[in-house]
Amino acid sequence: MPKTPQAASSKRSRPEISPPMSSSPSKQFEDILDSINTKLSSFDARLALVEVLHREFQALRDSLEFSQRQVVELTTENQGLRDEVKSLNKGLTGLTQDNKKMKESILDLQSRSMRDNLVFAGLPERAEEDAETSLRDFMQVSLKLPADTVSKITFARVHRLGGRRQDNQRPRPIVAKFDHFKQKEQVKSRGRELRGTDFSVNDQFPKEILDRRRLLFPVRKKLIAEGSRAVVTVDRLYVNGQLFRDPAVTPWLY
Numbered sequence: 221m222p223k224t225p226q227a228a229s230s231k232r233s234r235p236e237i238s239p240p241m242s243s244s245p246s247k248q249f250e251d252i253l254d255s256i257n258t259k260l261s262s263f264d265a266r267l268a269l270v271e272v273l274h275r276e277f278q279a280l281r282d283s284l285e286f287s288q289r290q291v292v293e294l295t296t297e298n299q300g301l302r303d304e305v306k307s308l309n310k311g312l313t314g315l316t317q318d319n320k321k322m323k324e325s326i327l328d329l330q331s332r333s334m335r336d337n338l339v340f341a342g343l344p345e346r347a348e349e350d351a352e353t354s355l356r357d358f359m360q361v362s363l364k365l366p367a368d369t370v371s372k373i374t375f376a377r378v379h380r381l382g383g384r385r386q387d388n389q390r391p392r393p394i395v396a397k398f399d400h401f402k403q404k405e406q407v408k409s410r411g412r413e414l415r416g417t418d419f420s421v422n423d424q425f426p427k428e429i430l431d432r433r434r435l436l437f438p439v440r441k442k443l444i445a446e447g448s449r450a451v452v453t454v455d456r457l458y459v460n461g462q463l464f465r466d467p468a469v470t471p472w473l474y
Contacts, residue, residue, distance in 0.1 A: 324472070327426055327428060327429060330426040330429075331425055331426060331429060331454060334423070334424040334425060334426070335401065336376070336397055336398045336399075336400075336401055336404050337395055337396065337397050337398070337404075337423070337424035338395075338396050338398070338404060338407060338408060338421055338422070338423065338424065339381065339393050339394070339395055339421070339422050339423070339424045340355060340358065340393060340394045340395075340396065340419070340420075340421050341393045341419065341420045341421075341422075342391065342417070342418045342419035342420060343355070343358050343391055343393075343394055343419065344391055345380065345391035345392060351378045351379050351380055351394050352375060352378040352396075354394065355378055355394055355396055356370050356371075356373075358419075359373075359407060359410075362413065362414060362417070362419055363407065363410040363411075363413050363414070363421075364410065364413050365406075365407070365410060369406075372403075373398070373403045373407070374398070374399040374400065374403070375396055375397060375398060375399060376397040376398070376399055377395075377396075377397045378394060378395070378396045378397075379394070379395060380392040380393070380394055380395075381393045381394070381395050395424060407421070408421060408423070425454070425455075429454060429455050432455040432470075432472060433452060433454075433455060435469055435470075436452050436455070436457045436464075436469070436470075437452060439457060439464070439469060440452055440457055443459055448460055449461075450464075455472065457470070
């Protein structure tokens with residue numbers, strides 16, 4: 221049967237179907253390799269970072285351990301220094317106490333060496349005078365001691381205290397060292413005759429003892445005004461027979 225023209229035309233107008241486009245197996249494999257290489261590169265970078273961090277952490281740990289060892293060493297050394305300072309302080313305290321005892325011993329020896337001495341103040345001073353003659357005259361006139369008593373008193377030494385003053389307004393005190401303690405006490409007891417005058421007679425003491433006595437006498441005066449019995453002996457104040465102690469007034473007793 222012959223083909224009709226419509227059927228032939230329909231056959232000619234049918235489009236040609238092309239086979240689907242697809243990549244070749246080699247291309248797919250290359251893509252997979254590229255992806256793997258990319259991931260490996262990223263992994264290598266991360267691994268390198270981890271190694272860097274690990275090294276830094278190790279260095280930090282080593283530094284920390286070193287610091288801890290230093291702290292332990294410094295703590296031990298510091299404890300040793302503290303013990304040494306404590307020992308030095310203890311030694312210094314001992315030396316201070318020994319020095320204080322030595323100082324007090326020297327003051328005591330000085331006071332004992334002056335035990336037979338009296339200081340006479342206010343006696344007029346003349347040029348080319350004989351201090352002993354001036355003192356004997358003073359004993360008779362001002363202390364009212366009999367002439368025969370004065371003549372029997374013997375001295376180891378009599379002299380003016382200190383160098384001659386240029387102004388010559390205040391006479392230098394006379395220091396007399398008695399040969400006999402009883403004679404010294406006899407003359408000292410006549411000091412009551414000098415009340416109301418410009419003269420005085422007192423025991424001789426080292427300067428530091430005198431400074432201490434100056435602190436004690438105002439306290440003594442106050443205690444007597446309050447009705448207590450107070451006596452100053454060298455650098456000690458006794459109140460009703462008891463030794464007076466006060467860190468603010470008598471630090472040498474501590």
